[in-house]
Amino acid sequence: MAGIKQTIEMLRSKNIRPSMARIRILDYLLGTTDHPTVEMIHRKLLPEIPTLSKTTVYKTMELLVEADLARLLHMDESEAHFDGNVGDHGHFKCKRCGQVFDFEVDLDALKTRGLEGFSIDEKNLFFSGFCPRCCSS
Amino acid sequence: MAGIKQTIEMLRSKNIRPSMARIRILDYLLGTTDHPTVEMIHRKLLPEIPTLSKTTVYKTMELLVEADLARLLHMDESEAHFDGNVGDHGHFKCKRCGQVFDFEVDLDALKTRGLEGFSIDEKNLFFSGFCPRCCSS
DNA sequence: TTCTCTGCAAACGCTTTGCACGGAT
DNA sequence: ATCCGTGCAAAGCGTTTGCAGAGAA
Numbered sequence: 001m002a003g004i005k006q007t008i009e010m011l012r013s014k015n016i017r018p019s020m021a022r023i024r025i026l027d028y029l030l031g032t033t034d035h036p037t038v039e040m041i042h043r044k045l046l047p048e049i050p051t052l053s054k055t056t057v058y059k060t061m062e063l064l065v066e067a068d069l070a071r072l073l074h075m076d077e078s079e080a081h082f083d084g085n086v087g088d089h090g091h092f093k094c095k096r097c098g099q100v101f102d103f104e105v106d107l108d109a110l111k112t113r114g115l116e117g118f119s120i121d122e123k124n125l126f127f128s129g130f131c132p133r134c135c136s137s
Numbered sequence: 138m139a140g141i142k143q144t145i146e147m148l149r150s151k152n153i154r155p156s157m158a159r160i161r162i163l164d165y166l167l168g169t170t171d172h173p174t175v176e177m178i179h180r181k182l183l184p185e186i187p188t189l190s191k192t193t194v195y196k197t198m199e200l201l202v203e204a205d206l207a208r209l210l211h212m213d214e215s216e217a218h219f220d221g222n223v224g225d226h227g228h229f230k231c232k233r234c235g236q237v238f239d240f241e242v243d244l245d246a247l248k249t250r251g252l253e254g255f256s257i258d259e260k261n262l263f264f265s266g267f268c269p270r271c272c273s274s
Numbered sequence: 275t276t277c278t279c280t281g282c283a284a285a286c287g288c289t290t291t292g293c294a295c296g297g298a299t
Numbered sequence: 300a301t302c303c304g305t306g307c308a309a310a311g312c313g314t315t316t317g318c319a320g321a322g323a324a
Contacts, residue, residue: 019304038288053306058289076211077314079288092255103251110247110262114240117269118229124263125247132254154323156279175313190281195314214289216313279322286315292308299302 014067021052025060029070029084035091035100037079075100075126090125096134103127151204158189162197166207166221172228172237174216212237212263227262233271240264 007027008018016022024045034040038057045052061082064070071083075093081100083091090105107123144164148155161182171177175194182189198219201207208220212230218237220228227242244260 017303021305051306055290055307056305059305062290074211074213077217080214090249092252092257095258101251101255103249105247105249110242112227112240112242114238115229115264117272118238118264119267119272120229120264121232121266122264124261124265126261126263127252127255127257127259128261129258130256135254135256154278156323158280188281192282192315193280196280199315275324277322277324280320282317282319284315284317286313288312288314290309290311292310294305294307296305297303299300 010069014069016063016067021049021056022060022063024049025057026064026069026084029064029082032084033102035073035081035083037081039079041082073100073124073126075128088123090127092127092129092131094131094134095128096130099131101131147206151206153200153204158186158193159197159200161186162194163201163206163221166201166219169221170239172210172218172220174218176216178219210237210261210263212265225260227264229264229266229268231268231271232265233267236268238268 004023004027007023007030011018011022011026025041028041028044029036036044038054038061041061042052042054042057045057061070061072065072065082068086069084071086073081073083073091075081075091083102085102088105088107090103092101092103093099094101105125107125141160141164144160144167145155148159148163153159162178165178165181166173173181175191175198178198179189179191179194182194198207198209202209202219205223206221208223210218210220210228212218212228220239222239225242225244227240229238229240230236231238242262244262
């Protein structure tokens with residue numbers, strides 16, 4: 001948790017008005033490494049904000065992604081995941097339990113051929129397989 | 138194009154019966170670098186096979202992916218793309234024209250930290266941005 | 275016949291949109 | 300009074316499924 005005041009400041013710095021829903025959603029996202037889906041965010045915050053709708057979560061996430069306060073991950077055919085860590089790193093999704101894990105990787109050191117003349121905005125590295133817990137059971 | 142006979146042999150070697158639809162779909166996939174979607178495959182083959190349904194394309198692609206004759210790419214929120222090249226390489230999607238390009242990359246040389254104990258099945262490297270043609274217009 | 279392949283239509287799941295209410299400025 | 304955030308319900312879109320007819324063995 002970054003602290004509510006800092007969360008509000010982050011929103012303000014991107015010219016996003018800090019409404020209750022936005023603050024709580026961003027605060028939750030910054031304080032977890034769960035890579036939550038819209039469904040997970042909604043389920044998590046509903047006890048605190050009983051009127052919160054999924055529509056609001058969708059719209060808020062769109063705002064946060066556009067403002068580069070969150071990363072949108074489409075790892076497979078199922079729902080989108082969100083990551084409050086916008087720095088360069090890779091993602092691993094377990095095929096059995098569905099959990100998403102971060103891992104460190106030096107994307108700048110990656111040598112590629114065939115991208116001469118391309119302007120690269122975004123780099124995504126997605127691995128999948130089985131996580132340690134699911135490997136051993 | 139690999140040639141119809143080789144296409145049939147590829148299917149047979151994976152114990153997939155070489156029906157007309159399957160042969161044509163795989164043959165098209167092997168002969169293009171377009172990374173077609175289901176819609177694109179259907180549109181392309183409909184003139185040759187006027188009765189072809191999208192359901193058949195979906196089911197055939199599922200078979201081919203399971204048999205490792207094709208790769209399934211979920212690059213973003215829109216439709217899935219397919220790649221007949223199942224070797225290791227990266228994919229770049231242009232944000233403007235939507236085209237998907239292959240590029241070479243040495244995924245084995247990639248150093249990662251935080252994946253100790255994980256069993257890795259699949260590695261996907263997705264870049265996005267603007268392709269040379271869209272850069273200059 | 276028996277088994278598989280195919281195609282239509284409906285169902286499905288995630289996401290987006292239209293619209294109206296409500297709160298803040 | 301105006302603007303913006305929110306929530307409901309419906310629509311949208313890619314994909315999957317149920318089932319029946321067609322076709323191969």
